[in-house]
Amino acid sequence: MTFLSRAGDPSAPTRPAIPATVWMLGIVSLLMDVSSEMVNALLPLYLAGGLGASVLAIGVIEGLSVAIATLTKFLSGVLADASGRAKPLAVLGYGLGALSRLIFPLAASLDLIVLAKAMDRVGKGIRGTPRDALIAAVTPPEIRGASFGLRKSLDTVGGFVGPLVAVAAMLLLGGNILAVFWIAAFPAALAVLVLVLAVREPEAPRAAKRGGFRLSDSLRLNRAVWGVIALASLIMLARFSEAFVLLKSLEAGFSPTWVPLSLVVMHAAYGLTAYPVGRLSDRIGNTGLLLCSLGFLVAAHLVLALAGSVWVYVLGTVLWGLHMGFSQGLLGAMIAGATPEALKGSAFGTFNLVTGAVVLAGNTLAGWLWQSAGSQVPFLVGAAISLVAMLLIAAGRHRQRRAAGRA
Template sequence: MQNASQGPVAPSRPRPAIPATVWMLGFVSLLMDVSSEMINNLLPLYLAGGLGVSALAIGFIEGLSVAIATVTKFLSGVLSDWSRRAKPLAVLGYGLGALSRLIFPMAVTLDQIVLAKAMDRVGKGIRGTPRDAIVAAVTPPEIRGASFGLRKSLDTVGGFVGPLIAVGAMLLLAGDIARVFWIATIPAVLAVVVLILGVREPEGERDVKRPDFRLADAFRLNRAVWAVIALALVIMLARFSEAFVLLKSLEAGFSPAWVPLSMVVMHAVYGLTAWPVGVMSDRIGSGGLLLVSLGFLLGAHLVLAFAGTVWIFLLGTVLWGLHMGFSQGLLGAMIAGATPDALKGSAFGTFNLVTGVAVLIGNTAAGWLWQSAGSAMPFLVGAGSTLAAMTCIAIGRHRFFRT
């Protein structure tokens, strides 16, 4: 029986449900990622085998694509904060991505591939920041990690389904990569349709009274935001493009038609862990989970460096997927939690700009190391960079991050 002197016990507040808008954005990401993975899993093989492009050039193209996307993300984020309209920018970004799908199957030169990749990455840059800003705007703070984790999990379902479709199409179409690229246009168009019909601008975002936005404000982010950005910079230097993982699969014994299977495994692990890890981060903080994620990345680099069989290679992709699941949603939630509402677009844009520069450097360096010192060297250097990132988190987590 309750002690009367203690007074009534306040009922515990139930955790709010993840908003429908987050689910719809997750399905939009899923469809676009199906399309992207169908292309991206076969593109390194097409470049190396069909066009005779070197590993250094592939690394530079991958890095440049990400850099283009991230510069665009920064501009898109600033524009989102200035206009207080996120959905139109997201529609434009996904629309450009869908249009780029029409170029890939018709491309017969490296210049045309670069054009298609640039258009796709500009679209990705435009859509990423306003999409994340919408998720942050509609989500209560106590389930922010779960919401970002859910969107990432749905996104990675696309990363699981896309390579499966690519494998099936390659087998049915006798390895005709161009025809597989045509099939990839279908989910991209569906993503745009779902976004237009199923996602609404956050209520009150346009009418709420806020201080006038100034461009200089986009660079006046607080210390906590810059701490997360600095941490992400170190992590991105340690993790280069999965294009090199795909190239490594050929050395491990995969035939070209089965190469996308490695990404099926990676994204299955990624998708299964991102949401639970996001929920966990809401309860115990992010610093320790990021350390665990880098432990997985360290293991992935070391295993892939010496992978000489299919099974050892698949172990490396599992570890890489665990790293992605334990890190990607967390960084977005950390940015959202550290940023004032009026500057969320700018914060995500700056975050993506800085990490994009790191990816450009890391991918170009990985391509040069692969070409000059062998396929193991990029992964060994990546392992060293991962140890440096783990040291940074171990030193700074109690100072900058909730643990």
């Protein structure tokens, strides 16, 4: 499969095909995301309705789970660089995620939910960095945006299918959330099987092969990498957990059985845009597309803050999904492009560590604002932070153009 640099021009140079490893990792992500979204679509309702958890507690649980994942992402990135092997870490991470699915349906208290979320997020943390490092290692630079965008798009197909399966299972099982959690274990197990049998890792490269890796190297990333990390942190602060979006659906008029459909709409918008945006970024760069993504996020926050009906809420979820599609693949490609070959695992790990700490703070703040000031306030604050991020990106773009003009 090849891509022409200019459509319809047979004399134009062809672009390299996206490697089979990227496709297989995308399918693994798809299957695991089917499982994850079956759980995530119903877990806030189970916590609030079944276990009586407050919105603040839900925010802390969501933020803590992300923080756990990001710490393990950093450690797994360092290990991937030190060992030169990424696939064993990915298998371990996906395996832990699959095992956590067996705890959710047995959880009759908050502590077991926290345990299951922690195991799931440790697994997510372990697998995310080596998976991204594998994609960066096998992908030529000229199609890096397309490869990361493709992986994100396949991942969001799982985010689209998972809530649909959850709705169908809720209808067939009479609203039995715990039974749906049991079903979610099957696609997770299949994801591990595909990873073990179908994903091939390139030869152990770089510093591990030369015997030159040092832990201190992983902490000396260049300014370009830290610039991407700082930008992503601000975006993550503005975009808190989707659990709050799901809870907002109840105010908009959804019944619990149909709440997962909001994730279907969101992931449809996300999945349909991530790959085309990734390909477009390879041609025109990232800055303008990131500005578009933040514009969508501002609009999503404002619409969701005011959503008092199903259709207004659905519009907000579409805008949220467009923001995800325009930003997520780009950030991964930007990290890959700014990092030396020997430190890609460490760079992705540091990226996830820092942004995860920001997400913990943001989710806790969003839960506190919701509980103390009302459901509109977290979304209005998120819109304000998104606007600040847009201004900073635009100012940086202007400085770059002025510098280029003087040169």
